[in-house]
Amino acid sequence: MPAIRIALAQTNAIVGDLEGNLRICLDRVVTAAERGAALVVFPEMMASGYPIEDLATRESFLNDSVEAVKQFAIELNERGLGQVVVVLGTPAIVAKEHRSPWAIAQNAAVIIRDGKVWAGYAKHHLPNYSVFDEYRIFIPGDQLISFELGELKFSILICEDIWQEGGPVAKLREEKSDVALVLNGSPFEIDKDDRRVELVKNLAQKQNVAVAYVNLVGGQDDLVFDGDSLMVDANQKLIGRGKQFEEDLLLFDIESKTSVVAASELATHKLDDNWQIWNALVLGLRDYVNKNNFKSVILGLSGGIDSAVCAALAVDALGSHRVFGVSMPSKHSSDHSKSDAFDLAKRLGINIRTEAIRSAVKDLEKQLKLKDIAAENLQARVRGTILMSLSNQEGHLVLTTGNKSELAVGYSTIYGDSVGGFAPLKDVAKTLVWQLAKWRNEFATQKGQGQPIPENSILKPPSAELRPGQVDQDSLPDYSILDEILDAYIEQKLGRDQIKAMGFDAAVVDKIVGLVDRAEWKRRQGAIGPKITGMAFGRDRRLPITNRYR
Numbered sequence: 001m002p003a004i005r006i007a008l009a010q011t012n013a014i015v016g017d018l019e020g021n022l023r024i025c026l027d028r029v030v031t032a033a034e035r036g037a038a039l040v041v042f043p044e045m046m047a048s049g050y051p052i053e054d055l056a057t058r059e060s061f062l063n064d065s066v067e068a069v070k071q072f073a074i075e076l077n078e079r080g081l082g083q084v085v086v087v088l089g090t091p092a093i094v095a096k097e098h099r100s101p102w103a104i105a106q107n108a109a110v111i112i113r114d115g116k117v118w119a120g121y122a123k124h125h126l127p128n129y130s131v132f133d134e135y136r137i138f139i140p141g142d143q144l145i146s147f148e149l150g151e152l153k154f155s156i157l158i159c160e161d162i163w164q165e166g167g168p169v170a171k172l173r174e175e176k177s178d179v180a181l182v183l184n185g186s187p188f189e190i191d192k193d194d195r196r197v198e199l200v201k202n203l204a205q206k207q208n209v210a211v212a213y214v215n216l217v218g219g220q221d222d223l224v225f226d227g228d229s230l231m232v233d234a235n236q237k238l239i240g241r242g243k244q245f246e247e248d249l250l251l252f253d254i255e256s257k258t259s260v261v262a263a264s265e266l267a268t269h270k271l272d273d274n275w276q277i278w279n280a281l282v283l284g285l286r287d288y289v290n291k292n293n294f295k296s297v298i299l300g301l302s303g304g305i306d307s308a309v310c311a312a313l314a315v316d317a318l319g320s321h322r323v324f325g326v327s328m329p330s331k332h333s334s335d336h337s338k339s340d341a342f343d344l345a346k347r348l349g350i351n352i353r354t355e356a357i358r359s360a361v362k363d364l365e366k367q368l369k370l371k372d373i374a375a376e377n378l379q380a381r382v383r384g385t386i387l388m389s390l391s392n393q394e395g396h397l398v399l400t401t402g403n404k405s406e407l408a409v410g411y412s413t414i415y416g417d418s419v420g421g422f423a424p425l426k427d428v429a430k431t432l433v434w435q436l437a438k439w440r441n442e443f444a445t446q447k448g449q450g451q452p453i454p455e456n457s458i459l460k461p462p463s464a465e466l467r468p469g470q471v472d473q474d475s476l477p478d479y480s481i482l483d484e485i486l487d488a489y490i491e492q493k494l495g496r497d498q499i500k501a502m503g504f505d506a507a508v509v510d511k512i513v514g515l516v517d518r519a520e521w522k523r524r525q526g527a528i529g530p531k532i533t534g535m536a537f538g539r540d541r542r543l544p545i546t547n548r549y550r
Contacts, residue, residue: 380416426529
């Protein structure tokens with residue numbers, strides 16, 4: 001039989017930009033048609049961007065989404081593309097439940113051809129964990145929408161369907177489908193790329209279908225969608241994968257469920273974990289800044305590892321001309337904290353200025369009669385005030401440089417070093433920060449470039465420098481131990497006794513667990529940052545602030 005060429009359009013959507021998102025879709029259909037595609041498949045909720053959160057309760061938004069998709073279908077037809085079949089992820093509206101004043105939102109996939117929006121598949125609910133918020137849909141959730149193209153039968157699944165044994169997945173074999181088209185909005189997490197491949201292969205094997213899996217790419221608030229779309233035949237052979245962290249158009253020629261060949265250049269896998277994490281952080285930062293129309297970013301440069309890595313990420317994301325650093329020395333600042341900050345700025349080619357805090361801190365200490373911890377925190381808060389004032393005056397987005405380990409135990413000053421609109425390292429443990437810094441320097445060397453991060457920033461003991469001779473380990477265990485305990489408590493959700501049984505000192509475990517629990521109020525007020533793990537603060541882990549359970 002003649003082969004059907006399909007295109008998987010891995011695209012970057014902006015939530016709420018119906019016109020802009022569908023303009024991207026139109027461009028991709030034009031390109032795919034020019035390259036011989038008869039079928040173009042877009043990711044989950046591409047028309048609206050994803051996730052739409054409480055926009056799903058706004059009837060006006062849902063109606064506008066429906067109308068925008070109808071106009072998109074008409075425009076395709078007017079452009080001579082009516083015979084190209086388009087499968088598009090979009091929100092839809094069902095009805096209002098009699099007990100609720102809100103519209104009922106569908107996470108849907110529609111089939112577009114000949115200028116019309118044909119029958120589509122709607123999930124019966126949006127699951128209430130991690131990425132999703134729940135809006136109940138009172139439609140049967142086990143339907144399977146299929147269509148024929150040439151001699152092949154294509155069926156549509158959305159996102160978490162492929163994690164289920166029943167529902168529409170169970171009907172693939174029964175309906176004798178040849179190809180399952182899986183529309184996804186699957187955020188990046190460390191090692192998730194391997195799990196996706198195994199999941200898709202498992203679907204192919206159990207249901208005897210080829211599987212085309214197309215995923216969103218781009219940053220949306222604290223989520224990063226990494227693309228990595230892929231095609232597997234019914235024999236579980238991986239035919240090809242898309243790029244990570246970039247838009248891509250993948251073409252495949254399908255003669256049968258077991259005869260699929262790539263018809264476009266494909267990405268090379270598997271990529272280094274550090275490369276993936278770095279690029280996830282870069283993409284999350286870039287899209288947050290650009291999609292929210294910030295012209296530039298500003299951050300405090302202390303000469304330490306966290307601010308150095310944040311600055312390097314910002315330059316990779318935005319270019320050196322859009323990154324501004326501020327050195328804010330106090331009477332306790334070491335000479336190397338200032339020299340390392342200026343060395344970093346020179347290596348990165350960014351603007352740096354000095355705004356000393358000594359006189360302002362001295363005046364306020366005297367006025368308020370502050371001492372000890374209150375005086376230490378005042379220094380951080382004066383620095384925060386300087387950064388926010390420059391942000392107001394010059395229009396920069398302030399980056400806060402705290403890492404996940406510090407946020408976990410509350411090792412930061414609220415309204416001080418925690419101020420800012422975006423936290424690039426929010427989901428990055430301290431030991432991983434060091435690992436990424438070393439990797440980024442090695443990567444630069446391999447490319448024949450100068451190393452962006454000063455060696456001294458990597459090697460010296462971390463310190464807030466709020467009192468003479470201070471280092472982080474005055475208050476915390478070594479970060480290698482701290483991060484292991486935090487991983488057990490936060491990522492693995494183990495209890496105190498279970499963590500102690502792993503061989504850690506009981507008093508240290510009690511101290512760290514107590515710090516984590518007590519710091520929830522600080523984390524609740526913190527800036528968002530890109531999620532790279534399965535247990536990111538604010539997105540996956542959220543405990544009551546008023547809470548006596550220990």
